Amino acid sequence: MATIHPTAVIAPGAQLGATVSVGPYAVIGEHVRIDEGTTIGPHAVIEGHTTIGRDNRIFQFVSLGAVPQDKKYAGEPTQLHIGDRNTIREFCTFNTGTSQDVGITxxxxxxxxxxxxxLAHDVQLGNHTVLANNATLAGHVHVGDWVTIGGLSGVHQFVKIGAYAFVGFSSAISQDVPPYMMVDGNPLAVRGFNVEGLRRRGFSAERIAAVKQMHRSLYRSGRTLQEARDEIAALGQSAPEAAADVAMMLDFLAGVTRGIAR
Known part of the structure; x- marks a missing residue:
């Protein structure tokens, strides 16, 4: 049976897995679904059309599933989806999506x-990320897998941050950050590539060398973006072990809409 503190307020329509734990004074709305093994801390508020997966640790005083802070929002039944095994610490605020995008955060x-x-409306956050204290993601931001965002950093709406990127403390991210890059500052600047993060993720020496070459093509060669893309594409032929890394970089660069961080 779910462990629900007697002071918690659970709406009749809420669906809680058999091993969910809900702390004192938490409030869970009628359109919320929470899967097995997830714990909800005291005074948490979970509302809206929110779906939460298995084995999440959700701490006290969070607000999940509130309506978006978007003046265009007109009450549409948009959603918040949270996967499995996430840790969500105190005072986090995740909003639902908007009909102007996919409608799902x-x-x-x-x-x-x-x-x-x-996490504002329509944010798409990948897997295995680390978001330090007070990181703020505006609407429609996309963040890839294994990204780290330093504390007190702000991400502008519609920005994309590629997989394995590292954003330093107190940064202002107003342009897209390609995969693997290390950035910080205000104005934002690329400081190198995330070599230590790649080592921790088990990248081989050959793959790291290919990422280093992609960084050089984009930021150290003096080439235009199109010239750098052509050079990176050729790298996929000469470094077959890094073919997937090259393909991910090319796919990211093809979808850039705000320009890349320089």
């Missing part, structure tokens, strides 16, 4: 999300 699996993090 998504959080993947195995993310470590520290206190006071804000």
């Amino acid at each position: 998504r959080v993947g699996n195995d993310n470590w999300i520290m206190a006071y993090v804000h």
Whole structure:
């Protein structure tokens, strides 16, 4: 049976897995679904059309599934989807999506999300990310897998951050950050590539060398973006072990709409 503190307020329509735990004074709305093994801390508010997966640790005082902070929002039944095994610390605020986008704010699996993090409407957060205290993601932001975003950093609406990127403390991210890159500052600047993060993820020396070459093509060669893309494409032929890494970079660059961080 679910363990629900007697002071918690659970709406009749809410669906809670048999091993869900709900702490004192938590409030869970009628359109909320929470899967097995997830724990909800005291005073948490989970509302809206929110779906939460298995084995998440959701701490006290969070607000999940509130309506978006978007003046165009007119009451549409948009959603928040949270995957499995995420840690969501105190005072985080995740809003539902909007009908101007896919209508769903998504959080993947195995993310470590520290206190006071804000995920605005239609954010798409991947897997295995780390968002440090007070990281703020505006509407329609996309974040790839294994990204780290430093504390007190703000991400502008519609920005994309590629997989394995690292954003330093107190940064202002107003342009897209390609995969593997290390950025920080205000104005934002690329400081190198995330070599230590790649080593921790088990990248081989050959793959790291290919990422280093992609960084050089984009930021150290003096080439235009199109010239750099052509050079990176050729790298996929000469470094077959890194073919998937090259393909991911090319796919990211093809979808850039705000320009890339320089």
